[in-house]
Amino acid sequence: MTVNKLSFFASGNGDSVLLKAGGTTIMTDIHYCQGHADPDDDSKPDFTPQIRDACTDDCLDLFVLTHPDKDHVRGAGDVFYLGPPEDWVSDPDEGDPLILIKEIWCSPYAANGAYDEDESKLILGEIRRRKELQSTPAADKDGNRLVVRSVDDAVVSGRFGNAEWRVLAPTQAEAHIPEPKKGELRESCNPTSLGIRWTVTVNGGKNHILLLGDATVAVLERIHDKILLKDPAALDWHVLLAVHHCSRRSLGWVVNPGKDEEFIESKKALKVLGRQLGSGYVVSSSRRFGRDVTPPSSHARNRYYKILAETDDLTKVMQADRDRFLVTGSNGDGKPEHVIFDLTASGPSRRKQAKPLAAPAVASSVGGGGSYG
Template sequence: MSKKSTISHIPVGNGDMTLMKIASNDTYHYVLVDMHIRQNGESDDDKCDALSSLYDLLDKDDEGRPYVDVLILTHPDEDHIRGFRENFHSGSPDDYVEPKDGENGKIFVREIWSSPLIFRRKSKNNSLCKDATAFNTEAKRRVELYKAEKQIGKQGDRIRLIGEDEDGKTDEILDIVYQNEDVIDTLNEVYIKELSARVLGPLADDEFEDNTSPDKNRSSIIIQWGLASHGYSSPSNYILLAGDAGVEVWDVLWEKYKNNTDMLQYDILLAPHHCSWHTLSHDSFSDSDNPQVSEDAKSALGEARPGAVIVSSSDEIKDDDNDPPNYKAMKEYESITEENDGTFQCLADYKPSSGKAPEVLTYKLTITGPQEEAKTSEASSGTAKKAARTAATGTLFTGAGNAIGHG
């Protein structure tokens, strides 16, 4: 049976960790977007073991190293990069340390996608956590290698930048820079005919009307992933991943694309900033008696295709004043999915095996849209985590086996 592309949302509380397995020529290409991996000793019975879940989803290369083809950091907040130093290899590929018997090796990163703006704007307003500093150091190492060699290096040394740096700092390396509205069809320098990933952000400073210093969340990398089913080239699945992009970003994107809304369409949306109210409103939820939704921002986030899923990578959403996740924001997203016969799914509530801990939510990306991958209870099956799962079902909206999207 030919391989099928999937997207897996790993539950990590208020944080993001998304793995796409993109199938092409019967080969998987692994793309990890953000991570929030708790340190050893912090796991609880009611929390998903994110690191073990990631290892279960990955393969090893010919040298026995678990790997990702592309690692993307949308922005350097700790809840998007936690665990990088301890669990991912940095430095020259030649310095990779083989694990001891019975242990998992560090994850080998073949190619990094990063943005200089996410670090520049972060440093103006907030200090970097240790994991973000380590990631930035590794990204700079790879950029300097490219500058010295004037060509893409070997796996483990590769980097692509999303957006230009300020003051012309990337002018001499534009060959490795993806600009906004560019369509990407390569991963780790391999052409993928099933892939059409469109860059939507980070936005440049001059795209915002105000003159204030750009907030770090404005700088989040935003990509609309168009993915065809294996063997096809026309996308049948659209996934919108946007880090912590706030309301100002979505206002601008709506103004840019309100006459070309295909640029914002999705079958799966990861609710930005863990279902925060600040993604949908300029009003403070805690300081305002009647906070109002920005209609432009909601319109930009409302281009759901039939049967679309909005996923909240967050803690449990309660009817209280927390933000994120925010109950009123959830209700706004639910109004979008209800209008399009879709669903809203909070990862903290996804427990199909009826255990205490939330589980990885995976969708197969098929020719008729995403299908939720069914889970088999470990208690009843006695299988290990990596045992084969049952066929995908579409019971969220229609009969078993039907795709959730495209009506």
């Protein structure tokens, strides 16, 4: 039976998105957590069985790294095999094999000089290993393929297996973050996020999925000026991943940070995110709301409510609109829950959990990554 499914795994403030388009399996980012560094953080269920079930012969067709902050790369080496494919053990004596990644996509930042942290060392090392093989016969072998993408490329759209893609970010300039001078703080790599709109067609009906990683408000405003005004349909979506774990800083500007924290929404950014088709869904890959730290931001959630309801008046947002804003960190009972959609001829259909998730197998601290709020 052909499977077309989209899964947002509950992994705290971190992205772990699995797209199954017929025989094609694509994973965007991973936040696979271990340890208990933050006892106040939400526990997270183990989702590796779902990834393995979606793969054929323990091989993932494509892994997309938006950017190498730890909440987008953590645990990659615990789930995926990272190394020369000829050394991969496909049938170990005990347990399941690590999953082989046939192809990796990343931004120029991840390929050309992203900084290493403990969580990112393995995946960035794998990207560099594959980059060194380019222009050699081995580069096209499963387990060695690497494609570095930006919106400035000659080709910014195409088909990968049974899914269509369109790159929206970053530009080459956005992907270039110089090393800090001595004594200076390192800049956030959020602006380097590889943003892609995926489309899966089922019996003639399209399912559009918009994934922008942790793109900043400046990046969204650039998308408005350079893409939305010329080709607005490129931003259409049925399912939108709330940018930066539902951070308000992707929707506007903080004035006088550290003082009165005045916030000004960006009309351009909101227009970029407002291309909902039909009764769409917004997914917040975050811990549950109601904590004293952000993200997720209640301000941003209210703005996404308005987008779903197609109104600027929060009082006109109906419960049915609010119900299409889904949070991986809370299923309504305060428990984490994977958000899963079946992709159909009439668009995405949310798959309700038959029962609450089992007791978590893994738990961890919240991943960091750039400015929150």
